[in-house]
Amino acid sequence: MAPFWGAPTDQLRETGTLFSTHALGLEELFIALDGIVLNRSHWSGPDADSFRTHYSATVRPSVDELSSSLRERSALLADEADQQDQASAPDGIGAASISTAAAAAIATSTGVLDALQTDGLMSSNALGYWDNRGDERSGRRGEGRENTPRNDGDESYDPDEENPNAQYETPGPAxxxxxxxxxxxxxxxxxxxxxxxxxxxxxxxxxxxxxxxxxxxxxxxxxxxxxxxxxxxxxxxxxxxxxxxxxxxxxxxxxxxxxxxxxxxxxxxxxxxxxxxxxxxxxxxxxxxxxxxxxxxxxxxxxxxxxxxxxxxxxxxxxxxxxxxxxxxxxxxxxxxxxxxxxxxxxxxxxxxxxxxxxxxxxxxxxxxxxxxxxxxxxxxxxxxxxxxxxxxxxxxxxxxxx
Structure with missing residues (x-):
């Protein structure tokens, strides 16, 4: 028999609503993003074609899958809340409880919301190509968000130097x-x-x-x-x-x-x-x-x-x-x-x-x-x-x- 945990039903419904809201926001975001990414007047050439292929074949399906998953979790949590309310009623069968599946949905909420709750944009880890650094990206040290994958970087650049650009000096007399x-x-x-x-x-x-x-x-x-x-x-x-x-x-x-x-x-x-x-x-x-x-x-x-x-x-x-x-x-x-x-x-x-x-x-x-x-x-x-x-x-x- 699967283990049970108690849970306040109002929090279950609140979490479920949050999942549903972000699923809708995600869908609306990518409808708008489709118009940018797939519009050839914004960016053309071999790199653009390669990017659009990756976007259509990999990014977009993963986004649809994530949105569907959020909606499923939202429905699951709402159903669990209803069941627990029934169980807690005077003629119910036992104390308020939450199933393993619903507990798993809540346990994953932190990772999902971390991917969603950054100025309403998806993280680059979740999408692979979406850049969510916004106004918080560093203008001095090249530091992106923790979830922004780093490239190889410039080994000659030392942000801790008093003047990292000194390496680009031009020679000449004093x-x-x-x-x-x-x-x-x-x-x-x-x-x-x-x-x-x-x-x-x-x-x-x-x-x-x-x-x-x-x-x-x-x-x-x-x-x-x-x-x-x-x-x-x-x-x-x-x-x-x-x-x-x-x-x-x-x-x-x-x-x-x-x-x-x-x-x-x-x-x-x-x-x-x-x-x-x-x-x-x-x-x-x-x-x-x-x-x-x-x-x-x-x-x-x-x-x-x-x-x-x-x-x-x-x-x-x-x-x-x-x-x-x-x-x-x-x-x-x-x-x-x-x-x-x-x-x-x-x-x-x-x-x-x-x-x-x-x-x-x-x-x-x-x-x-x-x-x-x-x-x-x-x-x-x-x-x-x-x-x-x-x-x-x-x-x-x-x-x-x-x-």
């Missing part, structure tokens, strides 16, 4: 400290060797560890949407579209930014760079005067790294970036044709930025709002990858005089 003018030792004449761009280390922020989380249909849908968005905005935002495409290409390779286009497109930045060259000219004249030179003298120049926030196309292409200038500055003492000291500055503008996502912002692409966090999730899911933006301008010439 940078000029802030507050210094960046002039090297003067060379008599009008020619000197130009310094190499200084070393640069990306900032520590970003999406976290690449390929450390599960790539669900939400990630793939955002990936497809971002591709379409890049195409839609390519005419208005050509650099933003190209940089986004490179992120979606998932290579992580350095990208050569068009710094001449940046200078032409961003007059505020162009003026800031020109003012820095004029300042270098004044510094060179002051140094030449202090040294008592009697002929032209040329100084190597490497300015400290500075920051600038772009607008328009370049705001979406880079946002805030780091830059410096390397080149030469020639100081000319007064002569028969010039009554004042003069200077000529020839530099290249060196551009550095880490193309990354650290949350808090969003971009409107047609009727869709794409958040930084949804883009960061693709990096952690291993279907897109952050990278360094590097670039150098053509020669920039500035000249002037000092009374």
């Amino acid at each position: 940078e000029t400290p802030k507050g210094e003018n960046g002039l090297g030792e003067g060379v008599p004449g009008t020619d000197a060797d130009s310094p190499e761009p200084p070393a640069w280390t990306p900032p520590a922020d970003g999406a976290g560890e690449h390929n450390s989380e599960f790539a669900g249909p939400v990630d793939h849908s955002v990936h497809s949407l971002a591709r379409e968005g890049a195409d839609l905005k390519r005419e208005d935002w050509p650099n933003a579209a190209e940089h986004l495409d490179h992120f979606l290409d998932n290579t992580g390779e350095d990208y050569d930014a068009d710094v001449d286009d940046l200078i032409a497109d961003q007059p505020a930045f162009a003026q800031k760079a020109e003012e820095a060259r004029h300042q270098a000219g004044h510094d060179a004249v002051a140094q030449a005067r202090a040294d008592g030179v009697t002929g032209p003298v040329t100084y190597p120049l490497s300015t400290p790294w500075g920051d600038h926030t772009a607008d328009g196309d370049w705001y979406y292409a880079s946002g805030s970036f780091t830059y410096n200038q390397t080149g030469t500055v020639t100081a000319y003492p007064p002569d028969a044709e010039h009554s004042e000291w003069r200077y000529e500055v020839d530099t290249q503008v060196n551009f550095r930025d880490r193309y990354n996502w650290d949350g808090g912002k969003s971009t409107q692409i047609g009727p869709f709002t794409v958040t930084d966090e949804s883009l960061a999730a693709m990096h952690r899911a291993g279907i897109a990858r952050e990278y360094n933006l590097l670039g150098e301008s053509s020669s920039q010439h500035t000249e002037g005089s000092v009374p």
Whole structure:
């Protein structure tokens, strides 16, 4: 004879109702999800076809089976509650009890509800492909929920390092400290060797560890949407579209930014760079005067790294970036044709930025709002990858005089 356990019938009915409610919610969720996953306008290609095949052949049947199981358990618990109420009646046959089958249904409720009660979405373990991380996923350390399967991850990424992105630094000589003018030792004449761009280390922020989380249909849908968005905005935002495409290409390779286009497109930045060259000219004249030179003298120049926030196309292409200038500055003492000291500055503008996502912002692409966090999730899911933006301008010439 099967063992019996006592159970309050109101709790049995409450649990049964909960099962039935979540079965209905699950069915409604996947009716909506069918319209996303099976819609070829959202995502196309061999990977999309493979995913839809898996979804239709494996995921959808397992969801239907789970929904049916929940409804069966709901009916079983309601029936058990009715039987126990009858048994507890004055003319009943014994004390309130619950059968082994009903007890098993209740015992499994924790696992089932854990799979269901996460912002109303299914867990990735239950579905295999559904991504339920939502707003709780980490934007810094690549940590998904406990039930989110991990991929191989990026072994070179150590989230406990003070700056995990230091491994992506670009080589070069030591940078000029802030507050210094960046002039090297003067060379008599009008020619000197130009310094190499200084070393640069990306900032520590970003999406976290690449390929450390599960790539669900939400990630793939955002990936497809971002591709379409890049195409839609390519005419208005050509650099933003190209940089986004490179992120979606998932290579992580350095990208050569068009710094001449940046200078032409961003007059505020162009003026800031020109003012820095004029300042270098004044510094060179002051140094030449202090040294008592009697002929032209040329100084190597490497300015400290500075920051600038772009607008328009370049705001979406880079946002805030780091830059410096390397080149030469020639100081000319007064002569028969010039009554004042003069200077000529020839530099290249060196551009550095880490193309990354650290949350808090969003971009409107047609009727869709794409958040930084949804883009960061693709990096952690291993279907897109952050990278360094590097670039150098053509020669920039500035000249002037000092009374």
